Amino acid sequence: MQTYDLEANGLRGLNSTLQEQNGGTNKTAWEIVNPKGSHAIAVGLDSPIDVTVKGSTGYYCAGMNQQATVRVEGSVGPGVAENMMSGQVIVEGDASQYAGATGHGGLLVIKGNASSRCGISMKGIDIVVHGNIGHMCAFMAQAGNLVVCGDAGDALGDSCYEARLFVRGSVKSLGADCIEKEMRPEHIEILKDLLERAGSDAKPEEFKRYGSARQLYNFDVDNAQAY
Amino acid sequence: MCGIVGLFLKDKSLEPKLGDMLTDMLITMTDRGPDSAGIAIYGSEADGRTKLTVQSDAPEEAFDGLDGALAEALSSDVSIRVIDTHAVLDVAAGKAEEARSALAELRPGMRVMSAGDTIEIYKEVGLPEKVAERFDVRGMSGTHGIGHTRMATESAVTTEGAHPFSTGSDQCLVHNGSLSNHNSLRRKLRRDGVRIESQNDTEVGAAYLTWKMQNGATLGEALEGTLEDLDGFFNFVVGTKDGFGVVRDPIACKPAVMAETDQYVAFGSEYRALVNLPGIEDAKVWEPEPATVYFWNH
Numbered sequence: 001m002q003t004y005d006l007e008a009n010g011l012r013g014l015n016s017t018l019q020e021q022n023g024g025t026n027k028t029a030w031e032i033v034n035p036k037g038s039h040a041i042a043v044g045l046d047s048p049i050d051v052t053v054k055g056s057t058g059y060y061c062a063g064m065n066q067q068a069t070v071r072v073e074g075s076v077g078p079g080v081a082e083n084m085m086s087g088q089v090i091v092e093g094d095a096s097q098y099a100g101a102t103g104h105g106g107l108l109v110i111k112g113n114a115s116s117r118c119g120i121s122m123k124g125i126d127i128v129v130h131g132n133i134g135h136m137c138a139f140m141a142q143a144g145n146l147v148v149c150g151d152a153g154d155a156l157g158d159s160c161y162e163a164r165l166f167v168r169g170s171v172k173s174l175g176a177d178c179i180e181k182e183m184r185p186e187h188i189e190i191l192k193d194l195l196e197r198a199g200s201d202a203k204p205e206e207f208k209r210y211g212s213a214r215q216l217y218n219f220d221v222d223n224a225q226a227y
Numbered sequence: 228m229c230g231i232v233g234l235f236l237k238d239k240s241l242e243p244k245l246g247d248m249l250t251d252m253l254i255t256m257t258d259r260g261p262d263s264a265g266i267a268i269y270g271s272e273a274d275g276r277t278k279l280t281v282q283s284d285a286p287e288e289a290f291d292g293l294d295g296a297l298a299e300a301l302s303s304d305v306s307i308r309v310i311d312t313h314a315v316l317d318v319a320a321g322k323a324e325e326a327r328s329a330l331a332e333l334r335p336g337m338r339v340m341s342a343g344d345t346i347e348i349y350k351e352v353g354l355p356e357k358v359a360e361r362f363d364v365r366g367m368s369g370t371h372g373i374g375h376t377r378m379a380t381e382s383a384v385t386t387e388g389a390h391p392f393s394t395g396s397d398q399c400l401v402h403n404g405s406l407s408n409h410n411s412l413r414r415k416l417r418r419d420g421v422r423i424e425s426q427n428d429t430e431v432g433a434a435y436l437t438w439k440m441q442n443g444a445t446l447g448e449a450l451e452g453t454l455e456d457l458d459g460f461f462n463f464v465v466g467t468k469d470g471f472g473v474v475r476d477p478i479a480c481k482p483a484v485m486a487e488t489d490q491y492v493a494f495g496s497e498y499r500a501l502v503n504l505p506g507i508e509d510a511k512v513w514e515p516e517p518a519t520v521y522f523w524n525h
Contacts, residue, residue, distance in 0.1 A: 075512060
Protein backbone atom coordinates (compact mmCIF):
# COMPACT_ATOMS: atom_id res chain seq x y z
CA MET A 1 0.00 0.00 0.00
CA GLN A 2 1.39 3.38 -1.05
CA THR A 3 0.33 6.37 1.02
CA TYR A 4 0.20 9.91 -0.36
CA ASP A 5 -0.29 12.90 1.94
CA LEU A 6 -2.13 15.43 -0.20
CA GLU A 7 -1.70 18.30 2.24
CA ALA A 8 2.06 17.80 2.46
CA ASN A 9 2.86 16.88 -1.13
CA GLY A 10 0.30 18.70 -3.28
CA LEU A 11 -2.26 17.84 -5.94
CA ARG A 12 -0.10 18.02 -9.07
CA GLY A 13 2.30 15.43 -7.65
CA LEU A 14 -0.59 13.15 -6.73
CA ASN A 15 -2.22 13.11 -10.13
CA SER A 16 1.02 12.81 -12.10
CA THR A 17 2.16 9.93 -9.85
CA LEU A 18 -1.14 8.10 -10.23
CA GLN A 19 -1.29 8.75 -13.99
CA GLU A 20 2.23 7.31 -14.42
CA GLN A 21 1.16 3.91 -13.12
CA ASN A 22 0.66 1.57 -16.05
CA GLY A 23 -0.23 -2.06 -16.51
CA GLY A 24 3.20 -3.24 -15.33
CA THR A 25 3.24 -1.40 -12.00
CA ASN A 26 3.45 -3.28 -8.74
CA LYS A 27 2.20 -0.23 -6.87
CA THR A 28 -1.42 -1.12 -7.35
CA ALA A 29 -2.89 0.07 -4.06
CA TRP A 30 -2.88 3.73 -3.04
CA GLU A 31 -4.19 5.60 -0.06
CA ILE A 32 -4.63 9.38 -0.14
CA VAL A 33 -4.66 11.04 3.26
CA ASN A 34 -5.67 14.63 4.17
CA PRO A 35 -7.85 15.31 1.11
CA LYS A 36 -9.58 18.14 3.06
CA GLY A 37 -12.15 18.83 0.36
CA SER A 38 -9.57 19.47 -2.39
CA HIS A 39 -10.62 19.53 -6.02
CA ALA A 40 -9.61 17.20 -8.88
CA ILE A 41 -8.29 14.33 -6.75
CA ALA A 42 -7.29 11.19 -8.70
CA VAL A 43 -8.34 12.43 -12.13
CA GLY A 44 -7.37 11.05 -15.52
CA LEU A 45 -6.23 7.65 -14.24
CA ASP A 46 -5.70 4.96 -16.87
CA SER A 47 -4.54 1.75 -15.20
CA PRO A 48 -6.21 -0.91 -13.03
CA ILE A 49 -4.97 0.51 -9.72
CA ASP A 50 -6.92 0.80 -6.49
CA VAL A 51 -7.11 4.25 -4.88
CA THR A 52 -8.73 5.04 -1.53
CA VAL A 53 -9.31 8.63 -0.48
CA LYS A 54 -9.45 8.92 3.31
CA GLY A 55 -11.95 11.74 3.69
CA SER A 56 -14.20 14.11 1.73
CA THR A 57 -13.28 15.74 -1.56
CA GLY A 58 -14.21 18.85 -3.56
CA TYR A 59 -15.06 19.21 -7.24
CA TYR A 60 -14.36 16.63 -9.99
CA CYS A 61 -12.98 13.75 -7.95
CA ALA A 62 -12.00 10.75 -10.15
CA GLY A 63 -12.94 12.59 -13.33
CA MET A 64 -12.26 10.91 -16.69
CA ASN A 65 -11.43 7.65 -14.95
CA GLN A 66 -10.39 4.62 -16.99
CA GLN A 67 -9.78 1.17 -15.48
CA ALA A 68 -8.98 2.36 -11.94
CA THR A 69 -11.07 1.79 -8.82
CA VAL A 70 -11.40 4.94 -6.74
CA ARG A 71 -13.06 4.71 -3.33
CA VAL A 72 -13.88 7.84 -1.31
CA GLU A 73 -14.33 7.35 2.43
CA GLY A 74 -16.36 10.52 2.78
CA SER A 75 -18.55 12.74 0.61
CA VAL A 76 -17.73 14.30 -2.74
CA GLY A 77 -18.34 17.74 -4.24
CA PRO A 78 -19.79 18.49 -7.68
CA GLY A 79 -18.87 16.40 -10.73
CA VAL A 80 -17.57 13.16 -9.23
CA ALA A 81 -16.53 10.65 -11.93
CA GLU A 82 -17.41 13.14 -14.63
CA ASN A 83 -16.89 11.61 -18.07
CA MET A 84 -15.79 8.25 -16.63
CA MET A 85 -14.85 5.76 -19.37
CA SER A 86 -14.40 2.56 -17.38
CA GLY A 87 -13.43 1.30 -13.91
CA GLN A 88 -15.27 1.96 -10.68
CA VAL A 89 -15.84 4.92 -8.38
CA ILE A 90 -17.38 4.24 -4.97
CA VAL A 91 -18.47 7.07 -2.67
CA GLU A 92 -19.21 6.05 0.92
CA GLY A 93 -20.99 9.34 1.72
CA ASP A 94 -23.09 11.78 -0.35
CA ALA A 95 -22.40 13.31 -3.76
CA SER A 96 -23.09 16.89 -4.79
CA GLN A 97 -24.53 17.93 -8.15
CA TYR A 98 -23.87 16.32 -11.55
CA ALA A 99 -22.35 13.06 -10.29
CA GLY A 100 -21.30 10.85 -13.21
CA ALA A 101 -22.12 13.54 -15.78
CA THR A 102 -21.46 12.54 -19.41
CA GLY A 103 -19.97 9.19 -18.28
CA HIS A 104 -19.32 6.73 -21.08
CA GLY A 105 -18.73 3.56 -19.05
CA GLY A 106 -17.74 2.02 -15.74
CA LEU A 107 -19.70 1.90 -12.50
CA LEU A 108 -20.33 4.79 -10.09
CA VAL A 109 -21.71 3.81 -6.69
CA ILE A 110 -22.96 6.45 -4.23
CA LYS A 111 -23.81 4.94 -0.87
CA GLY A 112 -25.47 8.09 0.46
CA ASN A 113 -27.59 10.58 -1.49
CA ALA A 114 -26.79 12.34 -4.75
CA SER A 115 -28.09 15.86 -5.32
CA SER A 116 -29.29 17.53 -8.51
CA ARG A 117 -28.36 16.58 -12.08
CA CYS A 118 -26.94 13.15 -11.25
CA GLY A 119 -26.18 11.32 -14.52
CA ILE A 120 -26.81 14.37 -16.70
CA SER A 121 -26.05 13.48 -20.33
CA MET A 122 -24.83 10.01 -19.33
CA LYS A 123 -23.57 8.06 -22.32
CA GLY A 124 -23.15 4.50 -21.09
CA ILE A 125 -22.06 4.74 -17.47
CA ASP A 126 -23.89 2.73 -14.79
CA ILE A 127 -24.78 4.69 -11.65
CA VAL A 128 -26.20 3.14 -8.48
CA VAL A 129 -27.33 5.50 -5.71
CA HIS A 130 -28.22 3.81 -2.41
CA GLY A 131 -30.10 6.88 -1.16
CA ASN A 132 -32.09 9.62 -2.91
CA ILE A 133 -31.35 11.84 -5.89
CA GLY A 134 -32.22 15.51 -6.48
CA HIS A 135 -33.89 17.33 -9.37
CA MET A 136 -33.10 17.14 -13.10
CA CYS A 137 -31.30 13.80 -12.86
CA ALA A 138 -30.53 11.95 -16.10
CA PHE A 139 -31.33 15.09 -18.12
CA MET A 140 -30.60 14.25 -21.77
CA ALA A 141 -29.29 10.86 -20.68
CA GLN A 142 -28.30 8.89 -23.76
CA ALA A 143 -27.25 5.42 -22.63
CA GLY A 144 -26.42 3.42 -19.52
CA ASN A 145 -28.35 2.69 -16.32
CA LEU A 146 -29.25 4.92 -13.39
CA VAL A 147 -30.42 2.95 -10.36
CA VAL A 148 -31.90 4.79 -7.37
CA CYS A 149 -32.72 2.80 -4.23
CA GLY A 150 -34.45 5.80 -2.61
CA ASP A 151 -36.55 8.62 -4.09
CA ALA A 152 -36.01 10.84 -7.13
CA GLY A 153 -36.58 14.62 -7.27
CA ASP A 154 -38.30 16.77 -9.87
CA ALA A 155 -38.03 16.34 -13.64
CA LEU A 156 -36.40 12.91 -13.72
CA GLY A 157 -35.13 11.94 -17.17
CA ASP A 158 -36.08 15.16 -18.91
CA SER A 159 -35.41 14.93 -22.67
CA CYS A 160 -33.68 11.59 -22.21
CA TYR A 161 -32.72 9.25 -25.04
CA GLU A 162 -32.05 5.57 -24.42
CA ALA A 163 -30.74 5.43 -20.85
CA ARG A 164 -32.64 3.15 -18.43
CA LEU A 165 -33.76 4.72 -15.18
CA PHE A 166 -34.74 2.49 -12.22
CA VAL A 167 -36.23 3.99 -9.06
CA ARG A 168 -37.35 2.04 -6.00
CA GLY A 169 -39.01 4.91 -4.11
CA SER A 170 -41.14 7.82 -5.25
CA VAL A 171 -40.49 10.12 -8.19
CA LYS A 172 -41.46 13.71 -7.45
CA SER A 173 -42.09 14.40 -11.14
CA LEU A 174 -41.02 13.11 -14.54
CA GLY A 175 -39.33 15.43 -17.02
CA ALA A 176 -40.46 16.10 -20.59
CA ASP A 177 -40.76 12.94 -22.68
CA CYS A 178 -39.93 10.63 -19.76
CA ILE A 179 -42.45 7.89 -18.93
CA GLU A 180 -42.80 4.83 -16.76
CA LYS A 181 -42.09 1.66 -18.70
CA GLU A 182 -42.78 -2.00 -18.33
CA MET A 183 -40.28 -3.97 -16.26
CA ARG A 184 -39.36 -7.02 -18.33
CA PRO A 185 -37.23 -10.02 -17.26
CA GLU A 186 -34.12 -8.63 -18.97
CA HIS A 187 -34.43 -5.47 -16.86
CA ILE A 188 -34.66 -7.53 -13.67
CA GLU A 189 -31.43 -9.25 -14.75
CA ILE A 190 -29.64 -5.95 -15.39
CA LEU A 191 -30.80 -4.59 -12.04
CA LYS A 192 -29.86 -7.73 -10.13
CA ASP A 193 -26.32 -7.57 -11.47
CA LEU A 194 -25.91 -3.83 -10.81
CA LEU A 195 -27.32 -4.00 -7.26
CA GLU A 196 -25.05 -6.90 -6.44
CA ARG A 197 -21.96 -5.12 -7.77
CA ALA A 198 -22.95 -1.97 -5.88
CA GLY A 199 -23.35 -3.83 -2.58
CA SER A 200 -27.05 -3.11 -2.23
CA ASP A 201 -29.51 -5.64 -0.85
CA ALA A 202 -32.52 -3.98 -2.51
CA LYS A 203 -34.74 -6.37 -4.48
CA PRO A 204 -34.93 -5.76 -8.24
CA GLU A 205 -38.68 -6.45 -8.15
CA GLU A 206 -39.24 -3.39 -5.95
CA PHE A 207 -38.11 -0.98 -8.68
CA LYS A 208 -39.99 0.80 -11.43
CA ARG A 209 -38.42 1.52 -14.78
CA TYR A 210 -38.55 4.89 -16.55
CA GLY A 211 -37.26 5.95 -19.93
CA SER A 212 -37.84 7.97 -23.04
CA ALA A 213 -41.27 8.13 -24.71
CA ARG A 214 -39.24 8.82 -27.88
CA GLN A 215 -41.51 11.70 -28.87
CA LEU A 216 -38.91 14.42 -28.59
CA TYR A 217 -36.22 12.99 -30.84
CA ASN A 218 -36.16 11.07 -34.08
CA PHE A 219 -35.93 7.53 -32.87
CA ASP A 220 -35.73 4.78 -35.44
CA VAL A 221 -35.79 1.23 -34.20
CA ASP A 222 -33.24 0.31 -36.89
CA ASN A 223 -30.73 2.52 -35.04
CA ALA A 224 -31.37 0.91 -31.64
CA GLN A 225 -27.93 -0.74 -31.74
CA ALA A 226 -26.29 2.68 -31.76
CA TYR A 227 -27.23 3.24 -28.13
CA MET B 228 -18.44 32.89 -8.92
CA CYS B 229 -18.28 34.03 -5.31
CA GLY B 230 -17.56 32.41 -1.99
CA ILE B 231 -19.71 32.45 1.12
CA VAL B 232 -18.84 31.38 4.63
CA GLY B 233 -20.99 31.57 7.74
CA LEU B 234 -20.66 30.47 11.30
CA PHE B 235 -23.39 30.48 13.92
CA LEU B 236 -22.13 29.47 17.36
CA LYS B 237 -24.15 27.46 19.83
CA ASP B 238 -21.25 26.97 22.25
CA LYS B 239 -20.39 30.22 24.06
CA SER B 240 -16.82 29.07 24.72
CA LEU B 241 -16.10 29.43 20.99
CA GLU B 242 -17.21 33.10 20.86
CA PRO B 243 -13.73 34.59 21.41
CA LYS B 244 -12.50 32.52 18.44
CA LEU B 245 -15.28 33.48 15.99
CA GLY B 246 -13.20 35.99 14.02
CA ASP B 247 -10.25 33.64 13.85
CA MET B 248 -12.32 30.73 12.53
CA LEU B 249 -14.20 32.93 10.05
CA THR B 250 -10.95 34.40 8.74
CA ASP B 251 -9.57 30.94 7.94
CA MET B 252 -12.81 30.01 6.21
CA LEU B 253 -12.82 33.28 4.25
CA ILE B 254 -9.22 32.91 3.05
CA THR B 255 -9.93 29.35 1.86
CA MET B 256 -12.62 30.82 -0.41
CA THR B 257 -10.17 33.25 -2.09
CA ASP B 258 -10.17 31.17 -5.31
CA ARG B 259 -13.90 31.78 -5.61
CA GLY B 260 -13.67 35.53 -5.08
CA PRO B 261 -10.33 37.33 -5.13
CA ASP B 262 -11.50 40.87 -5.96
CA SER B 263 -13.19 41.97 -2.73
CA ALA B 264 -14.20 40.59 0.62
CA GLY B 265 -16.41 41.46 3.52
CA ILE B 266 -17.61 40.26 6.84
CA ALA B 267 -20.61 40.88 9.08
CA ILE B 268 -19.91 40.10 12.68
CA TYR B 269 -22.43 40.01 15.51
CA GLY B 270 -20.47 41.05 18.58
CA SER B 271 -21.14 42.52 21.96
CA GLU B 272 -24.15 44.61 22.89
CA ALA B 273 -24.24 47.52 25.34
CA ASP B 274 -27.46 48.38 27.16
CA GLY B 275 -29.16 51.43 25.74
CA ARG B 276 -26.67 51.82 22.91
CA THR B 277 -26.68 51.11 19.20
CA LYS B 278 -23.90 50.96 16.62
CA LEU B 279 -23.43 52.38 13.14
CA THR B 280 -20.53 51.11 11.07
CA VAL B 281 -19.45 53.70 8.51
CA GLN B 282 -16.90 53.66 5.69
CA SER B 283 -15.03 56.38 3.88
CA ASP B 284 -12.53 56.45 1.02
CA ALA B 285 -10.82 59.34 2.85
CA PRO B 286 -11.00 58.08 6.43
CA GLU B 287 -8.58 60.54 7.99
CA GLU B 288 -10.65 63.57 7.03
CA ALA B 289 -14.02 61.90 7.42
CA PHE B 290 -13.46 60.48 10.90
CA ASP B 291 -11.58 63.47 12.31
CA GLY B 292 -13.85 65.10 14.88
CA LEU B 293 -16.82 63.06 13.69
CA ASP B 294 -17.82 61.92 17.19
CA GLY B 295 -17.96 65.51 18.46
CA ALA B 296 -19.87 66.77 15.44
CA LEU B 297 -22.38 63.94 15.62
CA ALA B 298 -22.80 64.34 19.39
CA GLU B 299 -23.64 67.99 18.84
CA ALA B 300 -26.12 67.20 16.08
CA LEU B 301 -27.85 64.56 18.21
CA SER B 302 -27.46 66.42 21.52
CA SER B 303 -26.35 63.12 22.94
CA ASP B 304 -23.02 61.40 23.63
CA VAL B 305 -21.27 59.54 20.80
CA SER B 306 -18.07 57.52 20.80
CA ILE B 307 -16.04 56.42 17.80
CA ARG B 308 -13.74 53.48 17.15
CA VAL B 309 -11.76 53.82 13.90
CA ILE B 310 -10.60 50.65 12.12
CA ASP B 311 -8.80 51.41 8.84
CA THR B 312 -11.41 52.77 6.35
CA HIS B 313 -14.28 51.93 8.70
CA ALA B 314 -15.42 53.37 12.00
CA VAL B 315 -17.96 52.17 14.51
CA LEU B 316 -20.07 54.95 15.99
CA ASP B 317 -21.69 54.21 19.31
CA VAL B 318 -24.89 56.24 19.81
CA ALA B 319 -27.82 56.14 22.20
CA ALA B 320 -30.45 53.52 21.36
CA GLY B 321 -33.25 54.98 19.26
CA LYS B 322 -30.94 57.57 17.72
CA ALA B 323 -29.81 55.46 14.76
CA GLU B 324 -32.14 57.01 12.18
CA GLU B 325 -31.44 60.53 13.39
CA ALA B 326 -27.71 59.76 13.28
CA ARG B 327 -28.01 58.47 9.73
CA SER B 328 -29.60 61.71 8.54
CA ALA B 329 -27.08 63.81 10.46
CA LEU B 330 -24.18 61.85 8.95
CA ALA B 331 -25.49 62.44 5.42
CA GLU B 332 -25.18 66.16 6.09
CA LEU B 333 -21.96 66.12 8.12
CA ARG B 334 -20.01 63.78 5.82
CA PRO B 335 -21.80 63.49 2.45
CA GLY B 336 -19.31 61.00 0.93
CA MET B 337 -19.38 58.59 3.83
CA ARG B 338 -21.29 55.30 3.60
CA VAL B 339 -23.26 53.60 6.34
CA MET B 340 -22.38 49.89 6.16
CA SER B 341 -24.64 48.69 8.95
CA ALA B 342 -26.72 49.77 11.90
CA GLY B 343 -27.90 47.79 14.88
CA ASP B 344 -27.26 46.69 18.43
CA THR B 345 -24.63 44.06 17.68
CA ILE B 346 -23.87 44.02 13.93
CA GLU B 347 -20.70 45.47 12.40
CA ILE B 348 -20.00 45.18 8.65
CA TYR B 349 -16.53 45.54 7.17
CA LYS B 350 -15.87 45.26 3.45
CA GLU B 351 -13.28 46.43 0.97
CA VAL B 352 -11.76 45.72 -2.41
CA GLY B 353 -8.74 43.40 -2.30
CA LEU B 354 -7.71 39.84 -1.53
CA PRO B 355 -9.71 38.32 1.34
CA GLU B 356 -6.54 37.78 3.36
CA LYS B 357 -5.60 41.47 3.05
CA VAL B 358 -9.12 42.67 3.81
CA ALA B 359 -9.30 40.47 6.93
CA GLU B 360 -5.90 41.77 8.01
CA ARG B 361 -6.85 45.46 7.58
CA PHE B 362 -9.77 45.09 9.95
CA ASP B 363 -8.10 42.52 12.23
CA VAL B 364 -11.07 40.19 11.79
CA ARG B 365 -9.08 37.45 13.55
CA GLY B 366 -9.24 39.40 16.77
CA MET B 367 -13.03 39.79 16.70
CA SER B 368 -15.33 37.83 18.96
CA GLY B 369 -19.05 37.33 18.57
CA THR B 370 -22.02 35.00 18.47
CA HIS B 371 -22.22 34.60 14.68
CA GLY B 372 -20.77 36.01 11.51
CA ILE B 373 -21.03 35.86 7.72
CA GLY B 374 -18.23 36.40 5.22
CA HIS B 375 -18.12 36.80 1.46
CA THR B 376 -15.41 36.70 -1.21
CA ARG B 377 -16.44 38.36 -4.46
CA MET B 378 -15.70 37.70 -8.11
CA ALA B 379 -17.72 40.45 -9.74
CA THR B 380 -20.03 39.62 -12.64
CA GLU B 381 -22.94 42.06 -12.55
CA SER B 382 -21.29 45.35 -11.59
CA ALA B 383 -17.96 47.04 -10.90
CA VAL B 384 -15.37 46.02 -8.33
CA THR B 385 -15.99 48.67 -5.70
CA THR B 386 -16.48 48.86 -1.96
CA GLU B 387 -20.23 49.33 -2.35
CA GLY B 388 -20.40 46.34 -4.70
CA ALA B 389 -18.78 44.12 -2.06
CA HIS B 390 -20.87 42.05 0.35
CA PRO B 391 -22.40 41.81 2.98
CA PHE B 392 -25.25 44.22 2.34
CA SER B 393 -27.28 45.68 5.17
CA THR B 394 -30.99 44.90 4.88
CA GLY B 395 -32.16 46.63 8.04
CA SER B 396 -31.28 47.02 11.68
CA ASP B 397 -28.97 44.16 12.70
CA GLN B 398 -29.64 42.43 9.39
CA CYS B 399 -27.38 41.55 6.50
CA LEU B 400 -27.28 39.53 3.30
CA VAL B 401 -24.58 37.89 1.20
CA HIS B 402 -25.15 36.38 -2.23
CA ASN B 403 -23.52 33.91 -4.58
CA GLY B 404 -25.05 33.95 -8.01
CA SER B 405 -26.51 36.52 -10.39
CA LEU B 406 -29.99 37.96 -10.55
CA SER B 407 -31.43 38.49 -14.02
CA ASN B 408 -34.47 40.64 -13.19
CA HIS B 409 -32.67 43.16 -10.99
CA ASN B 410 -33.19 46.09 -13.35
CA SER B 411 -36.96 45.81 -13.46
CA LEU B 412 -37.15 45.04 -9.75
CA ARG B 413 -34.93 48.05 -8.96
CA ARG B 414 -37.31 50.31 -10.89
CA LYS B 415 -40.32 48.85 -9.09
CA LEU B 416 -38.74 49.20 -5.65
CA ARG B 417 -37.58 52.76 -6.38
CA ARG B 418 -41.15 53.68 -7.36
CA ASP B 419 -42.13 52.42 -3.92
CA GLY B 420 -39.59 54.77 -2.36
CA VAL B 421 -36.87 52.21 -1.59
CA ARG B 422 -33.36 53.71 -1.77
CA ILE B 423 -31.02 51.70 -4.03
CA GLU B 424 -27.68 53.31 -4.76
CA SER B 425 -25.72 51.08 -7.13
CA GLN B 426 -26.17 49.01 -10.31
CA ASN B 427 -25.41 45.91 -8.27
CA ASP B 428 -27.84 42.98 -8.45
CA THR B 429 -27.35 41.90 -4.83
CA GLU B 430 -28.19 45.36 -3.53
CA VAL B 431 -31.59 44.88 -5.20
CA GLY B 432 -31.93 41.50 -3.46
CA ALA B 433 -31.12 43.15 -0.14
CA ALA B 434 -33.50 46.05 -0.83
CA TYR B 435 -36.21 43.55 -1.73
CA LEU B 436 -35.91 41.84 1.66
CA THR B 437 -35.94 45.21 3.45
CA TRP B 438 -39.02 46.28 1.49
CA LYS B 439 -40.86 43.02 2.23
CA MET B 440 -40.14 43.34 5.93
CA GLN B 441 -41.16 47.00 5.99
CA ASN B 442 -44.47 45.80 4.59
CA GLY B 443 -45.01 43.41 7.44
CA ALA B 444 -43.29 40.20 6.31
CA THR B 445 -41.12 38.28 8.72
CA LEU B 446 -37.60 37.48 7.56
CA GLY B 447 -38.72 33.92 6.82
CA GLU B 448 -41.61 35.19 4.68
CA ALA B 449 -39.33 37.67 2.91
CA LEU B 450 -36.92 34.84 2.08
CA GLU B 451 -39.81 32.70 0.81
CA GLY B 452 -40.74 35.69 -1.36
CA THR B 453 -37.35 35.67 -3.08
CA LEU B 454 -38.22 32.28 -4.58
CA GLU B 455 -41.24 33.84 -6.27
CA ASP B 456 -40.05 37.34 -7.14
CA LEU B 457 -36.35 37.01 -7.95
CA ASP B 458 -35.23 35.49 -11.23
CA GLY B 459 -31.72 34.12 -11.57
CA PHE B 460 -29.28 32.16 -9.51
CA PHE B 461 -28.83 32.72 -5.83
CA ASN B 462 -27.55 31.29 -2.64
CA PHE B 463 -28.43 33.80 0.05
CA VAL B 464 -27.08 33.68 3.56
CA VAL B 465 -28.68 36.19 5.93
CA GLY B 466 -27.88 37.28 9.46
CA THR B 467 -30.14 38.76 12.11
CA LYS B 468 -29.40 39.85 15.66
CA ASP B 469 -29.86 36.34 16.98
CA GLY B 470 -30.32 34.24 13.87
CA PHE B 471 -28.77 32.88 10.72
CA GLY B 472 -30.62 31.79 7.57
CA VAL B 473 -29.92 30.15 4.21
CA VAL B 474 -31.96 29.92 1.00
CA ARG B 475 -31.07 28.58 -2.47
CA ASP B 476 -32.96 29.19 -5.70
CA PRO B 477 -34.90 26.24 -7.22
CA ILE B 478 -32.21 25.51 -9.84
CA ALA B 479 -29.56 25.33 -7.11
CA CYS B 480 -26.53 25.38 -9.38
CA LYS B 481 -24.47 27.48 -6.96
CA PRO B 482 -22.68 25.21 -4.52
CA ALA B 483 -23.47 25.07 -0.81
CA VAL B 484 -22.46 22.81 2.05
CA MET B 485 -23.66 22.99 5.63
CA ALA B 486 -22.34 21.39 8.79
CA GLU B 487 -23.88 21.18 12.23
CA THR B 488 -22.54 19.99 15.58
CA ASP B 489 -23.50 20.70 19.21
CA GLN B 490 -21.11 23.65 19.02
CA TYR B 491 -22.05 25.42 15.77
CA VAL B 492 -23.88 25.61 12.44
CA ALA B 493 -21.55 26.41 9.54
CA PHE B 494 -22.08 27.31 5.89
CA GLY B 495 -19.48 27.11 3.11
CA SER B 496 -19.66 27.40 -0.66
CA GLU B 497 -17.36 24.39 -0.63
CA TYR B 498 -16.55 21.75 1.96
CA ARG B 499 -12.92 22.83 2.05
CA ALA B 500 -13.97 26.04 3.84
CA LEU B 501 -15.19 23.88 6.72
CA VAL B 502 -12.38 21.33 7.08
CA ASN B 503 -10.58 23.02 9.96
CA LEU B 504 -13.63 23.57 12.17
CA PRO B 505 -13.51 21.70 15.48
CA GLY B 506 -15.20 18.29 15.36
CA ILE B 507 -15.97 18.51 11.63
CA GLU B 508 -15.16 14.78 11.25
CA ASP B 509 -18.26 13.93 13.29
CA ALA B 510 -20.47 16.83 12.18
CA LYS B 511 -23.72 16.34 10.30
CA VAL B 512 -22.72 17.58 6.82
CA TRP B 513 -25.28 18.12 4.05
CA GLU B 514 -26.15 20.10 0.96
CA PRO B 515 -29.10 22.44 1.60
CA GLU B 516 -32.14 21.59 -0.54
CA PRO B 517 -33.23 23.90 -3.37
CA ALA B 518 -36.08 26.37 -2.73
CA THR B 519 -36.00 25.66 1.00
CA VAL B 520 -35.54 28.24 3.75
CA TYR B 521 -33.28 27.17 6.64
CA PHE B 522 -33.08 29.18 9.83
CA TRP B 523 -31.32 28.93 13.18
CA ASN B 524 -31.98 31.14 16.20
CA HIS B 525 -30.25 31.65 19.52
